[in-house]
Amino acid sequence: xxxxxxxxxxxxxxxxxxxxxxxxxxxxxxxxxxxxxxxxxxxxxxxxxxxxxxxxxxxxxxxxxxxxxxxxxxxxxxxxxxxxxxxxxxxxxxxxxxxxxxxxxxxxxxxxxxxxxxxxxxxxxxxxxxxxxxxxxxxxxxxxxxxxxxxxxxxxxxxxxxxxxxxxxxxxxxxxxxxxxxxxxxxxxxxxxxxxxxxxxxxxxxxxxxxxxxxxxxxxxxxxxxxxxxxxxxxxxxxxxxxxxxxxxxxxxxxxxxxxxxxxxxxxxxxxxxxxxxxxx
Amino acid sequence: xxxxxxxxxxxxxxxxxxxxxxxxxxxxxxxxxxxxxxxxxxxxxxxxxxxxxxxxxxxxxxxxxxxxxxxxxxxxxxxxxxxxxxxxxxxxxxxxxxxxxxxxxxxxxxxxxxxxxxxxxxxxxxxxxxxxxxxxxxxxxxxxxxxxxxxxxxxxxxxxxxxxxxxxxxxxxxxxxxxxxxxxxxxxxxxxxxxxxxxxxxxxxxxxxxxxxxxxxxxxxxxxxxxxxxxxxxxxxxxxxxxxxxxxxxxxxxxxxxxxxxxxxxxxxxxxxxxxxxxxxxxxxxxxxxxxxxxxxxxxxxxxxxxxxxxxxxxxxxxxxxxxxxxxxxxxxxxxxxxxxxxxxxxxxxxxxxx
Amino acid sequence: xxxxxxxxxxxxxxxxxxxxxxxxxxxxxxxxxxxxxxxxxxxxxxxxxxxxxxxxxxxxxxxxxxxxxxxxxxxxxxxxxxxxxxxxxxxxxxxxxxxxxxxxxxxxxxxxxxxxxxxxxxxxxxxxxxxxxxxxxxxxxxxxxxxxxxxxxxxxxxxxxxxxxxxxxxxxxxxxxxxxxxxxxxxxxxxxxxxxxxxxxxxxxxxxxxxxxxxxxxxxxxxxxxxxxxxxxxxxxxxxxxxxxxxxxxxxxxxxxxxxxxxxxxxxxxxxxxxxxxxxxxxxxxxxxxxxxxxxxxxxxxxxxxxxxxxxxxxxxxxxxxx
Numbered sequence: 001x002x003x004x005x006x007x008x009x010x011x012x013x014x015x016x017x018x019x020x021x022x023x024x025x026x027x028x029x030x031x032x033x034x035x036x037x038x039x040x041x042x043x044x045x046x047x048x049x050x051x052x053x054x055x056x057x058x059x060x061x062x063x064x065x066x067x068x069x070x071x072x073x074x075x076x077x078x079x080x081x082x083x084x085x086x087x088x089x090x091x092x093x094x095x096x097x098x099x100x101x102x103x104x105x106x107x108x109x110x111x112x113x114x115x116x117x118x119x120x121x122x123x124x125x126x127x128x129x130x131x132x133x134x135x136x137x138x139x140x141x142x143x144x145x146x147x148x149x150x151x152x153x154x155x156x157x158x159x160x161x162x163x164x165x166x167x168x169x170x171x172x173x174x175x176x177x178x179x180x181x182x183x184x185x186x187x188x189x190x191x192x193x194x195x196x197x198x199x200x201x202x203x204x205x206x207x208x209x210x211x212x213x214x215x216x217x218x219x220x221x222x223x224x225x226x227x228x229x230x231x232x233x234x235x236x237x238x239x240x241x242x243x244x245x246x247x248x249x250x251x252x253x254x255x256x257x258x259x260x261x262x263x264x265x266x267x268x269x270x271x272x273x274x275x276x277x278x279x280x281x
Numbered sequence: 282x283x284x285x286x287x288x289x290x291x292x293x294x295x296x297x298x299x300x301x302x303x304x305x306x307x308x309x310x311x312x313x314x315x316x317x318x319x320x321x322x323x324x325x326x327x328x329x330x331x332x333x334x335x336x337x338x339x340x341x342x343x344x345x346x347x348x349x350x351x352x353x354x355x356x357x358x359x360x361x362x363x364x365x366x367x368x369x370x371x372x373x374x375x376x377x378x379x380x381x382x383x384x385x386x387x388x389x390x391x392x393x394x395x396x397x398x399x400x401x402x403x404x405x406x407x408x409x410x411x412x413x414x415x416x417x418x419x420x421x422x423x424x425x426x427x428x429x430x431x432x433x434x435x436x437x438x439x440x441x442x443x444x445x446x447x448x449x450x451x452x453x454x455x456x457x458x459x460x461x462x463x464x465x466x467x468x469x470x471x472x473x474x475x476x477x478x479x480x481x482x483x484x485x486x487x488x489x490x491x492x493x494x495x496x497x498x499x500x501x502x503x504x505x506x507x508x509x510x511x512x513x514x515x516x517x518x519x520x521x522x523x524x525x526x527x528x529x530x531x532x533x534x535x536x537x538x539x540x541x542x543x544x545x546x547x548x549x550x551x552x553x554x555x556x557x558x559x560x561x562x563x564x565x566x567x568x569x570x571x572x573x574x575x576x577x578x579x580x581x582x583x584x585x586x587x588x589x590x591x592x593x594x595x596x597x598x599x600x601x602x603x604x605x606x607x608x609x610x611x612x613x614x615x616x617x618x619x620x621x622x623x624x625x626x627x628x629x630x631x632x633x634x635x636x
Numbered sequence: 637x638x639x640x641x642x643x644x645x646x647x648x649x650x651x652x653x654x655x656x657x658x659x660x661x662x663x664x665x666x667x668x669x670x671x672x673x674x675x676x677x678x679x680x681x682x683x684x685x686x687x688x689x690x691x692x693x694x695x696x697x698x699x700x701x702x703x704x705x706x707x708x709x710x711x712x713x714x715x716x717x718x719x720x721x722x723x724x725x726x727x728x729x730x731x732x733x734x735x736x737x738x739x740x741x742x743x744x745x746x747x748x749x750x751x752x753x754x755x756x757x758x759x760x761x762x763x764x765x766x767x768x769x770x771x772x773x774x775x776x777x778x779x780x781x782x783x784x785x786x787x788x789x790x791x792x793x794x795x796x797x798x799x800x801x802x803x804x805x806x807x808x809x810x811x812x813x814x815x816x817x818x819x820x821x822x823x824x825x826x827x828x829x830x831x832x833x834x835x836x837x838x839x840x841x842x843x844x845x846x847x848x849x850x851x852x853x854x855x856x857x858x859x860x861x862x863x864x865x866x867x868x869x870x871x872x873x874x875x876x877x878x879x880x881x882x883x884x885x886x887x888x889x890x891x892x893x894x895x896x897x898x899x900x901x902x903x904x905x906x907x908x909x910x911x912x913x914x915x916x917x918x919x920x921x922x923x924x925x926x927x928x929x930x931x932x933x934x935x936x937x938x939x940x941x942x943x944x945x946x947x948x949x950x951x952x953x954x955x956x957x958x959x
Binding site for chain 1: 654657658659660661662665666669672780781783784785786787788789792793795796800807892894895896898899902903910913914917918920929932933936
């Protein structure tokens with residue numbers, strides 16, 4: 001017969017992967033906050049006679065071509081990635097959220113604004129980032145701005161979808177009929193409903209931003225040296241790929257683990273919000 | 282239709298004795314089948330309870346019951362198509378010479394489509410929306426017999442004409458959503474019988490159709506039975522629908538068969554209070570407002586079956602007698618007209634149960 | 637049948653007109669952003685030693701004198717005549733430069749497309765069919781991994797394993813197919829895989845989701861009841877159902893490859909389209925930059941249009957809904 005004779009498991013606690021993700025993220029945040037305090041040698045200090053050493057107990061991630069300890073650089077490099085990731089997530093959420101709500105409440109703007117947003121989405125993301133950074137130079141704010149421009153349309157779309165759903169609800173129509181100013185309706189009724197979906201999208205944006213920023217700093221287009229970032233560590237390590245595999249693996253692993261942890265938390269958030277809204281949207 | 286005229290129509294075509302079916306010459310033999318699932322606390326809940334049934338070759342059997350009686354589960358289990366989480370907790374099902382409950386997936390797949398076919402309630406929904414009718418029909422034919430595409434298509438067109446479709450060519454080139462419900466059901470029947478199965482199961486096949494179309498589809502199924510010597514199992518909640526079609530009727534309630542016998546016997550002289558109630562609650566010509574009989578209460582859900590006879594809480598025949606709420610009445614497998622009721626002999630006339 | 641043709645052409649016409657404002661926006665964006673950036677291509681090219689006069693002469697030659705408005709006007713007017721201008725650095729028509737550099741990108745994108753389809757779809761089908769089993773969980777974890785990893789890093793790791801360690805494939809460089817077919821294949825294999833990884837994971841997920849949801853539908857039960865082989869049901873019927881969603885992702889991914897290839901091309905030293913755009917941006921080579929970005933955006937839009945057309949071809953209900 002088609003079905004098997006096994007009893008269904010009772011509901012378990014949170015997944016192992018979610019727990020691990022939180023642990024990883026906590027460790028990374030610790031690195032960001034404590035930074036230089038916990039480094040053994042210092043991120044920019046060359047260590048005599050220890051050029052291009054493979055990983056060991058003395059140097060967890062080995063040393064690079066300037067004889068700097070890679071593990072320490074990775075700790076300090078966490079700062080760049082997290083700041084840019086978080087920054088992009090926040091800015092694009094605010095921009096995208098505002099845009100989405102605006103368009104849903106003032107329907108007249110809908111078509112016009114959505115066409116422009118479509119233009120942004122069609123614009124190749126990396127190119128857009130490159131253009132903006134070429135225009136305004138490198139640096140934390142410029143990169144955050146560039147990446148936010150890339151991501152905010154997607155958040156705007158999601159917010160617009162949710163807001164449209166809410167604004168067609170009878171009570172909002174009632175407020176409009178009574179002549180209350182539209183923005184009040186927007187703020188009080190629409191916004192709370194959008195916070196959940198935006199938060200979920202924001203985590204994905206953060207993960208993507210970290211990855212794209214890694215690419216940009218690999219190209220030398222993000223926060224300029226000597227500030228270490230995982231991406232430019234990869235860029236420097238590339239020249240020694242035949243001799244020093246750890247220069248490629250270590251920073252890449254950091255990026256990968258961070259991005260995965262954020263994605264896992266994003267999925268977890270989405271599951272939670274599905275439960276709250278009672279099932280699939 | 283009054284019971285009498287229904288039965289007259291049925292009696293017209295069923296020549297043989299509607300007696301008990303011996304296991305030996307049975308096409309389908311269900312023996313003590315128990316189906317169960319688990320609830321959210323991990324406890325086992327029975328859905329079908331020690332059910333036995335037999336069907337002869339070429340015979341038409343109707344299975345009547347309300348939702349929750351388990352009738353769909355019964356026919357699905359004959360097909361080996363149980364939903365997720367439902368498993369066989371006991372008993373056996375024999376179709377021809379294959380034991381279904383212990384059969385492997387490959388064996389079951391071999392049986393389906395070639396020895397037995399099934400049509401469902403949602404006629405349009407049971408066809409793949411992305412493939413044309415002709416292609417689905419050809420696929421079914423060629424899954425059992427090697428033949429070139431063109432030949433299979435010819436055969437398919439003939440089949441479509443056989444099931445009463447006036448423009449087989451147009452239908453073959455259509456997609457399911459372009460057909461009407463009745464047309465789609467004819468197509469479904471065509472696909473189900475294309476490899477000449479010996480059993481056709483119709484699971485609420487006419488429920489979703491307009492009344493006039495219902496009659497046409499039932500006529501079609503009758504023809505399938507007589508022209509192709511195919512046994513039929515017709516599941517429905519509507520007694521009138523089956524009356525004109527089947528030789529025997531089994532009435533189900535809360536996971537068990539409560540009455541089984543020839544259509545004439547069951548409809549004209551029911552021996553179970555539930556059957557009597559079902560018959561009585563059909564709209565009658567000439568009844569005035571407020572006169573319609575209805576049976577108070579609901580069919581108990583699996584897991585909440587009362588002890589003893591499951592119908593006793595709603596039964597007027599029991600009149601609160603001890604026996605009814607303590608001992609589960611059994612269905613006599615050898616009787617030609619069986620009833621699972623302790624006081625079946627008190628039901629001389631159909632209305633006896635409803636006093 | 638005639639009405640079907642009409643509805644398709646009408647649908648197409650609608651989509652094409654909807655696309656025009658998008659292209660206009662992109663053109664404007666590129667134009668403005670590139671001009672806003674500090675740095676003058678002539679000065680960059682000539683270096684510090686150039687005299688003002690030399691710079692002014694070349695600027696006039698390249699049409700860089702005059703207000704932004706008039707420059708924009710000239711660019712648009714020329715474009716409508718099919719004249720995209722000359723690349724400042726390559727000193728060759730923009731069109732030629734682009735065509736020279738597009739083949740490597742198309743090669744690796746093409747390979748990535750094939751990998752996405754040939755591996756992503758079957759994986760998704762199998763994972764969806766064996767839902768919640770070990771295989772499914774394993775495949776989904778792999779897919780999750782694939783989606784979170786930076787593409788260029790995957791490229792570098794692949795180089796580490798297959799080129800440096802095992803020596804099977806080249807570390808970098810591109811070999812044109814007319815020079816050596818096997819050389820070409822060797823040079824595009826690793827970059828193609830790197831490019832495909834995260835989209836492949838997404839495709840597998842989408843297909844899996846589709847299989848799971850269609851398994852609940854009545855027609856799938858009916859297909860089983862007809863006695864068809866499970867393999868046929870999965871790889872013929874459920875596959876077709878999943879295609880609509882899958883094609884969205886695949887089309888999107890392919891359109892995005894053109895530019896997502898940027899970093900991969902740099903990792904592997906492949907002189908492709910992405911590399912070209914980066915160079916153009918850094919050197920403020922306006923005509924080339926504008927032409928290339930416009931092409932990238934237009935191709936993105938065209939691919940999406942093709943995807944929409946494919947939808948209609950696969951799912952007859954979509955066609956008829958448009959009528």
